Amino acid sequence: MDGQRAREAEDGWPRGDRRLRRAWRGPWADEEPRRRRLPWRSTVLVTAFALTGSRFAAHAQHGDRAALDPLAWALLAGAGAVLLWRRSHPVAVVAGTAAATLLYLAAGYPFGPVFLPVAVASFHAVVAGHRRAAWAAVGILWAGQLLLAHWLYRWLPPAGDGAPPWEQQAVTATWAVAVLALAELARVRREQWARERAERAEAARRRADRERLRIARELHDVLAHSISVINVQAGMGLALLDTDPEQTRAALTTIRAMSKEALGEVRQVLGTLRAPGDAPRAPAPGLDRLPELVEQAAAAGLTVEVEGEPPRLSPGTGLAAFRIVQEALTNVVRHSGSRRARVRFGRDGGTLRLRVDDDGPATGAEAGGSGHGLAGMRERAAALGGTIEAGPRPDGGFRVLAELPVTAVVPAAAEEEER
Known part of the structure; x- marks a missing residue:
């Protein structure tokens, strides 16, 4: 009993109000016992897609971009692996994926699904309520790759690389905004679910009273x-x-x-x-x-x-x-x-x-x-x-x-x- 009271005092919610607590935390809070489990399946799927897609992209862009080497594979795998902690540490994960992606692009490796881990991390960060961190990470990544593509490419691999057309940057920016907008819609819907659940819990409490x-x-x-x-x-x-x-x-x-x-x-x-x-x-x-x-x-x-x-x-x-x-x-x-x-x-x-x-x-x-x-x-x-x-x-x-x-x-x- 003392241990139970201590846990209730620690999180500020009495044991009988767990439904209301889950309502305020949103629909994903029903999986609270599973939050301690790392999302292995989705992370492996995203990482495998990024690795496989980058390999095909390397064949398609052979001669135009630098060949994939152990560093490239390490960056791709690392950007996917950190997604395991996207629920518990969303800000650190979105910053880590953005940094790994920016290093990958600075090394002149082929374009492709390298942006997928950043998109997944940004989505989870926005839905979790860390909107500024997600928008800042995506903005820094886009500004960094814009700087790389139109100025620093002269001193970076691969040799003889030229600046891409501006239309390509517009398409990239559109995709980034679309991902973040979808995340914002998911966040709004989650908050709406939380309000509805809280209202239902309050109505049930009033009926009981x-x-x-x-x-x-x-x-x-x-x-x-x-x-x-x-x-x-x-x-x-x-x-x-x-x-x-x-x-x-x-x-x-x-x-x-x-x-x-x-x-x-x-x-x-x-x-x-x-x-x-x-x-x-x-x-x-x-x-x-x-x-x-x-x-x-x-x-x-x-x-x-x-x-x-x-x-x-x-x-x-x-x-x-x-x-x-x-x-x-x-x-x-x-x-x-x-x-x-x-x-x-x-x-x-x-x-x-x-x-x-x-x-x-x-x-x-x-x-x-x-x-x-x-x-x-x-x-x-x-x-x-x-x-x-x-x-x-x-x-x-x-x-x-x-x-x-x-x-x-x-x-x-x-x-x-x-x-």
């Missing part, structure tokens, strides 16, 4: 309500254990029913963690289960009066409205001295106005609770484009007022929650 928040919110709503009712019934049962066995039996029956229901809802919430694509085992609760909330509150000693008719809502809005009422009644049971609460439904155009009142006063903890439940209610309302107002009333007690759009377009986060 939303899912964790949703599960935590659901568990809070389910457990807070059920455990509050169980706590009240357990206290009542203990108080009446010796004096009223029948009432104690009723309290235990309520505890059993509430614990069974809580376990079922917890299983439903945690069921979202199973393999993707599975269908949910039970539909999400909605306002059609409001009578159950009223009965559960009555079992906890709280009388709930419902004013207005609960409207028909979409699954996402219905779930949010149900959880808001559930959390509000749970706070009344836990934090209010009042044994009566009022739930009122109203409609203002396309907006559902949901209000939960109790007459207080607060007992023990603050009337609003610890704040986690209110935060969950606000998040639910905000996900649908609605609002939540919660706080003490001027005449005492506590009020929760929610405004939810009835026919709003469900955003992505709420749509996932519906599913």
